[in-house]
Amino acid sequence: MKRRDVILFVGIIVASIIGTKTFAEPLRKHSSEEIGAEEVERIIKTIKNNPEFSIFYNAIEEAELSKEIAKLDKMTLMIPSNKAFRLLPEDVWENFMDEDNKEDLVKLLNYHVIPEKVNFDDLNRADNLETLQNQSVKIFKGEDLKIENAVVQEKHEETSDVIIYKIDRLIMPL
Template sequence: MISFKVLSSLKSMLVTSVLVLFLAACGAQAHNHGGKQNIVEIAAGNPDFSTLVAAVKAAGLVETLQGPGPFTVFAPTNEAFAKLPAGTVESLLKPENKNQLVAILTYHVVPGKVMASDVVGLSEAKTVQGSKVKIDSSNGVKVDNANVVATDIEASNGVIHVIDSVIIPQ
């Protein structure tokens, strides 16, 4: 009989293999924009964003985020997704939950290229999803409940700011 620990390890290896194949496929579909990568290419090239990239693909947003933009993306890391309740990510990746996934992901995107120097002057920003995120720069920078941990990762079609939590529209 196979132990739970072995099954869990096998599942982890399978998920990792699928993500590696997906990231390789994203890289193969990459478009060059004057030497600078677009938002999806940058995310796909960084293993800390593998969950985000899988979610963007499941939501059907790859082409949009490879488009001309410009976009500002508050990008949650894998660790940020891991903070969600158990089973949340797997549930959101199911085809029947695509609308909810799209709403969450587009809540992480602000139209235009908003650099860190611009973010600190804002108290809120309207997202592509339609709601506004709250911005607090009184002690570091927070977007809703997430801390901004890295800023101004420039892409050919916008900018990425890395956050430590997934933000959810109200």
């Protein structure tokens, strides 16, 4: 096993210990309508212009995720703050950003995209949500509203097709 593979593997284990788990769900077909190119560009610009989301922005650019986002008709983005990314060991994040691990980066980022618009009231009523990765993530209600182990800190922006929430941890697959 190559050194970067070992570091990536250890990072996924560490992130799992930090507290996130997911369960497989059947593949859901999405609407044939798409968010307009202008809307996608505005969303990407909103993320780019927020200094708290700069690491996420760099990751979606590296993963070319904006192309996948453009295929959706509605979406909810759970964006980890830069502080959330810094919870990962540095070598682990560097490996995700390595060109050879682009597929793993795409999978990781897809856990942060819900292919439907989920307002805050719906989040509070839901028990789980399906991600763009076709995996279910659990919703926990209590003192804080959590998606897996990530606390929903604030609603950052909302349009007719998109809601962006800031979260304090990465949502990671096991």
